[in-house]
Amino acid sequence: MxxxxxxxxxxxxxxxxxxxxxxxxxxxxxxxxxTPLSKTVLLILFLFSVASWGIALHKLWEYxxxxxxxxxxxxxxxxxxxxxEVQSVCRSLAHSPLVGVFQAGYAELNAQLRHGAEVDESxxxxxxxxxxxDRALLRxxxxxxxxxxxxxxxxATTASLTPFIGLFGTVMGIVGAFQAIGATGSxxxxxxxxxxxxxxxxxxxxxxxxxxxxxxxxxxxxxxxLHLSTMEDFSLEFLxxxxxxxx
Numbered sequence: 001m002x003x004x005x006x007x008x009x010x011x012x013x014x015x016x017x018x019x020x021x022x023x024x025x026x027x028x029x030x031x032x033x034x035t036p037l038s039k040t041v042l043l044i045l046f047l048f049s050v051a052s053w054g055i056a057l058h059k060l061w062e063y064x065x066x067x068x069x070x071x072x073x074x075x076x077x078x079x080x081x082x083x084x085e086v087q088s089v090c091r092s093l094a095h096s097p098l099v100g101v102f103q104a105g106y107a108e109l110n111a112q113l114r115h116g117a118e119v120d121e122s123x124x125x126x127x128x129x130x131x132x133x134d135r136a137l138l139r140x141x142x143x144x145x146x147x148x149x150x151x152x153x154x155x156a157t158t159a160s161l162t163p164f165i166g167l168f169g170t171v172m173g174i175v176g177a178f179q180a181i182g183a184t185g186s187x188x189x190x191x192x193x194x195x196x197x198x199x200x201x202x203x204x205x206x207x208x209x210x211x212x213x214x215x216x217x218x219x220x221x222x223x224x225x226l227h228l229s230t231m232e233d234f235s236l237e238f239l240x241x242x243x244x245x246x247x
Contacts, residue, residue, distance in 0.1 A: 034198045041169035049209035052158040056216035069096040097144035104140030127246040137235040155217035159210050166206020173199020
């Protein structure tokens with residue numbers, strides 16, 4: 001215990017000496033005194049962080065608007081007796097992915113019914129190809145899914161890259177600390193404290209950028225899955241109505 005006490009006192013004395021000689025300071029001061037490489041690493045991490053937060057907040061706002069319009073569209077769709085009534089509200093609810101799916105199915109359905117009427121004007125309008133209607137709905141669902149996933153991958157990129165970028169800055173900072181030790185021949189805290197502190201700031205910055213990106217990526221991915229499930233259910237509902245009325 002006595003040995004540990006002496007060691008603690010020695011470290012405290014070295015730390016006080018380091019602060020008196022100007023090698024200590026706040027994190028901001030360390031960043032200001034850091035090498036150009038360290039500043040470049042921190043700038044890259046800052047840009048990644050700003051971009052990921054911007055994408056996450058924009059997507060959250062976009063999905064909230066989308067959910068409101070999807071709920072309104074489903075209410076109109078299930079209350080309407082004709083597809084033409086639903087078509088009339090599509091422009092006001094254009095941000096819902098179900099609108100794109102519905103319009104693709106409605107266009108394919110109208111094309112088939114018009115073709116059947118041209119062949120036999122006296123015949124009852126019937127659906128000529130149920131599989132073609134299904135393909136049109138699937139194609140529209142794929143387009144809407146791509147819109148939902150737009151730029152979300154950048155959050156995954158931020159989450160996977162920024163810790164390694166921060167680690168790179170840490171490694172280079174530790175290399176600088178060893179170079180300082182080699183140049184001075186001293187292992188005192190006043191010699192190695194600043195470069196090691198600078199290197200650890202890069203690691204912390206990398207984690208600061210990565211952790212929110214991981215959370216928002218998982219959160220938004222879950223919302224995308226829910227919207228994809230809603231589009232699939234809507235497509236099946238559309239097909240059921242078309243089959244009951246036009247086959």
